[in-house]
Amino acid sequence: MQKGYSWLWVSLVAFLPGMLAGQNLIPNGNFETYRNCPRQDNQLIEATPWYNPNRATPDFYHECFQTGQMSLPPHSGKGVGHLFFDQGWAEYLGVRLIKPLIADECYYFEMYIATDTPNKYLPETLGAYFSTSPVTDVTTTDRLPANPQILDTQPKNSLGRLQWQRVAGFVTAKGGEQYITIGNFNKEPPFLGYYYLFVDDISLVPVNLELGKDTTLCGRQSTLLLDATTPGAFDYRWNDGSTKPTRQVTKPGKYSVTAVTSCKTLTDSLIVDYALDFSLGADTTICNGQTLTLKVPATTTSTYRWQDGSSTNTLTVRQAGQYSIRVTQASCIASDTIQVQYIRPPELELGPDKQLCGAQLFVIKPTVAEGKFSWTDQISGVERTVSSSGIYRASVQNACATVTDSIVIDYNACDCVLYAPNTFTPNGDGLNDVFLAYGCGDITITSLAIFNRWGEVVFETKDSPFLWDGNYRGDHCETGVYAWRIQYRLRQQGKVITDQKTGPLSLIR
Incomplete structure (x- = not known):
């Protein structure tokens, strides 16, 4: 492989969705144009300006005359090239480029091939060679002595029978190359290993990125599709983070994109402006009795037309309805509409x-x-x-x-107090059967404890409701005098005070 060149095989999954961007430097690369309709084999000369570099006999077939030799439809259009390879026999396609290659510039090459005998196809043989002068030897049918810059290195089992497959790669020009030769450069088929190869849609395009010049659109309803499609690019990154090769412009601003290829990374940007950049805003609802002023920028070169026929750049809304404006400036016309509703205030x-x-x-x-x-x-x-x-x-x-x-x-209208009875009668008659403590709205009780006359705790709880039924461990407590202790929090005037209160309790059965 010569210094300054690179190759790449691309399988049936294409880098580029559709036609390559930029000028194709291969004339008649899809074999559509012919001088005379080919009616037999060995008629490459009719696919002008293609030529035969040696004494072999490459073919050109076109649907203008059905010879029966096209075993599959062309990859596109109606014509194909056709090569044959055997021991001592190598056919080539040669053509002069539309213009010479520029030194140190990167170019993207691709072509489509197909065969009816993929088991005989020889990888690492088919390629494309770019040269400053034609590579020819009209005295032989043998392989031409050249080191191709584009070479197919894909295993032959990846090539299906009569299935178009892409061969592609990058070429960094030395400068002045203006001829391309396509064919077999490395190996001859073995004995009885001959095979045919269809070729179509050959292209060579400069690897560049061009979004176009800064532009001005009429108004916000105008859109612009930016296309950053770059030959051979496998990654795109716009300034908003999107990663598709195209981007729809819907508002003014600066738009930039970076495209990455195997040979170089390219960046371009442009500024999109709007001659009439205005908006009446989103549909809105306002209160009864209110007014809304609609306004668009005023210029001396614009004319205005509201839905009611008025011609100023402002309009005062006083009732529900649909309001629209049409602004004309030179050849630009922009319009916008807003729906206004009125409702009562809450x-x-x-x-x-x-x-x-x-x-x-x-x-x-x-x-x-x-x-x-x-x-x-x-x-x-x-x-x-x-x-x-x-x-x-x-x-x-x-x-x-x-x-x-x-x-x-x-709750400061009266003293905030804690209420607790001093007598209760847990005899099951439904009257005063439990001891229950409660406080005013600002008091929160946190615990209740009951003590006997010897200071022993006979009941305790920290859960609401804060009441005692007169039992201790499941047995009735004796009639007598007990004591209670209540702990609580008092919240008033933004302050919280923690305190406790005690008192006597008579249990009567």
Whole structure:
């Protein structure tokens, strides 16, 4: 392999989805053009400007005349080249490039081949050789002495019978190459190992990336498809992170892309602007009685036409409906539309602040209209029962607005006390059968303990409800005097105090 060149085999899975970008430097690479319709074998000369480099007899077939020699349809179009390889016999295709190659520039080559005897096909033989002058020897049918820059190295078992397969690779030019020779360069078939090879869609394109010049579109409804398709590229990366070879432009800005090939990495960018860059905004809903001002940029070279015929760059909305504008500037016309709806504002009333005393409970009953209600502390439901001091807030929301309200509950209207009876009668008559302690809304009991006259604990709990049924380990306690101790937390005016209280208790049966 010559220095400065690289090769690559590409199987049936193609790098490029469709035709290669850029100018194809191979004239008549798909064998569509002919001087005279070929009606027999050995007629490569009719596929102008292709020529035969040696004394062998390559073929050119075209659907303009059905010779029966085409065992499969062309890869594209209607024509194919056809080569034969045997001991002492090697056929080639030669053509002059449309223009010479430029030194140090990278080019991407590809062609499609197919055979009806893939078991005879010889890998590491078929290739393409680029040269500054034609490689010819009209005195022999033997292989031509050349070291191809593109060479098929794929195992022959990858080639299916009568299936088009791609041979492709990169060429870094030395400069001045203007001829290509395609054929067998390394091995001759063994005895009785001869085979035929169809060839189609031969191309050579410069490896470059061109998004085009900076451009200006009319308005936001105008779009532009950027195509960064690069011959042989296997990775694309746009400035927004997308990885496809194309990108749809829907707004002004700078767009850049990097394409990676095996021979080099390319980057290009362009700026897209909009001559009429405006928007009336998304469809919206506003409250009854409100107005909305629609506005587009004012220029001395633009004319305006609203749906009502007015011709200024602003319009005041006072009622529900669809509003549209058409702006003309030179040859550019842009338009936009917005739908405006009116609804009543939401309503919320939690009621007046409340001062409570002792163990009173209070139910907050909000008055709600025209929206979705929610408590700010995520409590579910609308009505809410409270038993302690605090500020309780809620809101009602709709597409028009959000309103909030709050109510203050204050248990400081009287002294906050802890209630505990001094006598109870656990005799099962349903009256005063348990000792039960409770406090005002700002008191939270945390534990209850009962002691006998000798100071022994006969009952203790830290769980609500804080009550004693007069039993100890399943047995009835004797009539007598006992003592209780209650530990609690008192929350008032934003402060929390931990304390305890004790008192006597008479158990009577």
